[in-house]
Amino acid sequence: MPYFEKIPGKRIYLSPIDPSDAELYAKWMNDIEITRWLGSYSSVFSLPAERAWLEGAVKDTNNYQFAIVLRDGNRLIGNIGLMDLNQRCRKATLGIFLGEAEDRSKGYGSEAIRLLVDYGFRWLNLRNIDLHVHSENARAVACYKKAGFREYGRRHGAVFADGRWSDDVLMEVLVEEHA
Numbered sequence: 294m295p296y297f298e299k300i301p302g303k304r305i306y307l308s309p310i311d312p313s314d315a316e317l318y319a320k321w322m323n324d325i326e327i328t329r330w331l332g333s334y335s336s337v338f339s340l341p342a343e344r345a346w347l348e349g350a351v352k353d354t355n356n357y358q359f360a361i362v363l364r365d366g367n368r369l370i371g372n373i374g375l376m377d378l379n380q381r382c383r384k385a386t387l388g389i390f391l392g393e394a395e396d397r398s399k400g401y402g403s404e405a406i407r408l409l410v411d412y413g414f415r416w417l418n419l420r421n422i423d424l425h426v427h428s429e430n431a432r433a434v435a436c437y438k439k440a441g442f443r444e445y446g447r448r449h450g451a452v453f454a455d456g457r458w459s460d461d462v463l464m465e466v467l468v469e470e471h472a
Contacts, residue, residue: 296362296369300408305401307359307373307408310351314360314369315344321371321392350374357417361391361405370396373405375413375422383420385413398432406440414468421467427452428460441466 300307319340350358358374371391378385389405391397413419424442426433448461 296360296367299359300412302404302408304364305370305404305408306362306364307405307412308362310347310358310360310372312344312347312351315340315347317369317392318347318372319343321390324392326394357385357409357412359409361389361401363396363401370401371405373409375409375417375419378417378419380418383418385417385419385422387422387424402433402436403439406437406442410440410466410471414471419468421465423463423465426462426464427454428462429454434462434464437464441471443470 295311296306296308298306299309319342322343350356355378356374356376357378358372360369361371361373362368363370370393371389373387373389375385375387387406387409389402391402410422413422423445424437426437428434428447442464443466444462445465446463448463450458451461452459
């Protein structure tokens, strides 16, 4: 797939998403190790549904979705986006996932987050970017903290996965705190 370096980083860059990647997205979204943390673990994702989601995301002006592309080999490794953008209140919600287990715990996620947060503050004029994360997803919580997010609240027992309840952790970063 052709990727375009919209937001450059050191080891990765963020590119506009491409609906022709739908097959890879469908594979990832049917991987329980990915979707268990996205809150969609019980869903089944078809190729036509993923293609429709990607095509819709390209046109949606309240969401900024990007492909995370590894510089080494120009390989798609995940997705990151700012959703529910509210220009009046200058806020948005961040979401991210890395598709292949081999690409996790290498710092790609925190680099992608830092790039997108900087883009949100510098180019979209946002003031507040938040996210939700399962309390049991320690790797993600550490990644978000590394990227400058801090916890501002919890919904206790609000997430059900693997037969048990856990907390929904609310995290945010403000433009004033962003370095």
